[in-house]
Amino acid sequence: MESIEQKLERLEFYQTLLLKMIGTSQYPFFRLIMEKQLSKQDIEQFYALCDRLSDELKEQKADKFVYFYPLFQKFKESLHEKLQPAEVIAACLQQGLYPDLMKALKRNL
Known part of the structure; x- marks a missing residue:
């Protein structure tokens, strides 16, 4: 029988494969969430x-x-420590999340 650790390891491996399948052009913010x-x-x-x-x-x-x-x-001070402002802003703009805010923030990079 498979242990919980083995199952978790397999799921993490599958997640890595899914990230490769998605590519960077589709849902870049969601991809960033998973990568981080x-x-x-x-x-x-x-x-x-x-x-x-x-x-x-x-x-x-x-x-x-x-x-x-x-x-x-x-934004920068409140952002999760694993995230960088430039990558988050670019991913959100590409995915269409908070476009007005992200455009305003981008001008300060």
Whole structure:
């Protein structure tokens, strides 16, 4: 009978194969999540961060702000330690996640 460790090892191997099958052009943010082995809770925190920052961006645009470096700083400081801002922004833009926010953040890279 297969042990739990053996099953887990097999699943990790299958995950690696699936990542290779997906390629980088399809769902790059989801791929990044798997490559960095982030948890569901990590991603929920990321989405909550982006929701908050998107709201702040809307408010700042309504107040005629044109520079959004403070938003970028908040994003960078709150981002999971396994993630780099440039790779996350690029992946989100390519996948169409939070496009307005990511475009504003990209200007600060």
